[in-house]
Amino acid sequence: MANKRISKSQFMKGLQCHKHLWLYNYRKDLIPPVPEDVQVRFDEGHVVGALAREYFNGGKLVDCDYQQLPEAIKQTREFIESSTKIIYESTFVFNNVLVRADILKKNTDGTWDLIEVKSTTEVKDEHYPDVAIQKYVIEGAGLKINKAWLMHINNQFVKDGPIDPKGFFTKEDISAEVADLKDETVQNLEAFMEVLAAAKVPDIGIGRHCSSPYECEFSGHCWKDIPEYSIYDIPRLKWDKKDALKDMGILRFRDVPEDFPLNDGQLLYLRVEKTGKAVIEKTEIAEFLGELTYPLYYIDFETIMPAVPLYEGSRPYQQIPFQLSLHIQAKPGAAVRHLEFLGDAKTDPRPGLARFMVDNIGPKGSLLAYNASFEASRIKELAETFPASEDALVRLVAQIKDLMKPFRSRAYVHPHFHGRYSIKKVLPALIPDMTYEGLAVANGGDAQLAYFNMISGKLTKAEMEQTAKDLKIYCGQDTLAMVKIVEHLIGIV
Numbered sequence: 001m002a003n004k005r006i007s008k009s010q011f012m013k014g015l016q017c018h019k020h021l022w023l024y025n026y027r028k029d030l031i032p033p034v035p036e037d038v039q040v041r042f043d044e045g046h047v048v049g050a051l052a053r054e055y056f057n058g059g060k061l062v063d064c065d066y067q068q069l070p071e072a073i074k075q076t077r078e079f080i081e082s083s084t085k086i087i088y089e090s091t092f093v094f095n096n097v098l099v100r101a102d103i104l105k106k107n108t109d110g111t112w113d114l115i116e117v118k119s120t121t122e123v124k125d126e127h128y129p130d131v132a133i134q135k136y137v138i139e140g141a142g143l144k145i146n147k148a149w150l151m152h153i154n155n156q157f158v159k160d161g162p163i164d165p166k167g168f169f170t171k172e173d174i175s176a177e178v179a180d181l182k183d184e185t186v187q188n189l190e191a192f193m194e195v196l197a198a199a200k201v202p203d204i205g206i207g208r209h210c211s212s213p214y215e216c217e218f219s220g221h222c223w224k225d226i227p228e229y230s231i232y233d234i235p236r237l238k239w240d241k242k243d244a245l246k247d248m249g250i251l252r253f254r255d256v257p258e259d260f261p262l263n264d265g266q267l268l269y270l271r272v273e274k275t276g277k278a279v280i281e282k283t284e285i286a287e288f289l290g291e292l293t294y295p296l297y298y299i300d301f302e303t304i305m306p307a308v309p310l311y312e313g314s315r316p317y318q319q320i321p322f323q324l325s326l327h328i329q330a331k332p333g334a335a336v337r338h339l340e341f342l343g344d345a346k347t348d349p350r351p352g353l354a355r356f357m358v359d360n361i362g363p364k365g366s367l368l369a370y371n372a373s374f375e376a377s378r379i380k381e382l383a384e385t386f387p388a389s390e391d392a393l394v395r396l397v398a399q400i401k402d403l404m405k406p407f408r409s410r411a412y413v414h415p416h417f418h419g420r421y422s423i424k425k426v427l428p429a430l431i432p433d434m435t436y437e438g439l440a441v442a443n444g445g446d447a448q449l450a451y452f453n454m455i456s457g458k459l460t461k462a463e464m465e466q467t468a469k470d471l472k473i474y475c476g477q478d479t480l481a482m483v484k485i486v487e488h489l490i491g492i493v
């Protein structure tokens with residue numbers, strides 16, 4: 001059988017797992033639709049790619065999509081022959097591998113520099129083989145590569161007016177690392193061709209490789225027989241132990257033998273799982289509640305992390321709070337009052353949000369957040385960015401208490417937590433009639449996506465209103481959930 005042609009992305013799939021490469025070629029029907037949040041990252045990748053072309057401006061784009069590869073190869077050849085100095089998306093095939101290089105730049109001695117653009121903020125291990133296969137193919141097609149570069153986002157960049165690509169990116173010379181991979185690249189390629197020539201899917205079990213370095217698109221297929229609460233859910237259990245349990249034929253957490261080497265926390269979860277009985281340390285919970293002073297302010301932020309900063313003074317991937325829900329309880333047993341802030345999706349939400357907090361949260365009382373270090377960090381960043389509100393915001397940080405504390409310290413472990421202590425796990429276990437199921441925005445990822453959609457300008461007025469409503473319902477549920485959890489804890493002690 002003639003060798004199949006693979007692309008660079010298939011080469012990377014093969015490196016992660018031979019089965020992934022095989023399934024991608026013969027069972028594409030098993031790939032689920034691309035989730036919307038992944039699509040947002042793709043879109044951001046295109047924006048980053050466009051900025052990279054501004055960095056190396058004056059080049060020519062091979063303007064053909066993946067349906068027009070012969071045309072792309074032909075155009076690339078024409079650009080090279082017409083002495084083009086910079087080419088974007090140049091396309092080559094050699095030895096049954098197809099690659100498209102983000103940027104090729106010609107040097108005065110006739111050699112070329114290969115520049116791969118990534119939306120990460122550092123060079124990662126998986127970037128070296130990615131560039132090595134490109135170099136192998138481009139050189140095989142007849143060009144001489146002088147240097148190989150990885151251009152990634154500079155996480156120290158601060159937006160000050162229009163994005164300056166020279167400050168936004170950092171370029172790192174990875175020529176030596178790429179050269180070291182030359183033989184390995186050829187060997188891997190040969191192995192991949194053998195995998196693809198086989199009639200049967202490679203016999204490879206699940207493991208750490210399913211999510212590292214990338215989340216595999218066939219997880220839904222390969223993991224379908226794993227029970228709901230399995231050995232893979234045991235908190236912080238190392239992969240060698242997971243593999244050992246799998247080799248023993250043990251998949252359900254409750255089937256793990258008590259003498260299997262687990263740490264104290266894991267053993268406690270195992271005991272709760274086997275007995276189905278919650279562990280409740282009332283003294284510790286009472287101590288936590290004793291630290292709270294009224295009025296209680298329950299807060300929850302929603303944030304976005306744009307790769308390309310949207311607002312002045314912000315950095316790439318900075319967490320930008322755009323929404324805050326606030327429930328206030330003046331004294332024990334009193335009715336709660338709800339207030340909320342949501343950005344308008346047109347301007348920087350942070351000044352309004354900072355003002356909202358300062359205006360509505362008094363200097364006395366505890367500020368309760370779930371996983372409070374996140375909220376504390378956001379408030380500190382707001383204080384640094386908006387000096388006019390600095391003192392009032394710093395004061396808020398001192399008032400913060402973390403409602404996650406009794407759950408993280410395992411003072412309260414419920415069998416339905418399944419080894420987790422996020423509010424999404426704790427709430428339905430403690431307050432069964434309050435769940436996130438059925439909400440249009442049901443988690444932080446949904447909320448980010450919803451606000452990105454609002455920012456995009458693609459929503460109609462009615463869609464904008466509905467999205468804002470969905471966001472408010474979700475964020476309000478998070479703080480109301482905290483109110484109910486505190487009530488539940490008070491009821492226990």
Ligand code: SF4
Nearest residue numbers: 017020210216219222
């Ligand atoms: S889910 Fe895991 S085992 Fe299955 S193809 Fe992907 S990486 Fe390979």
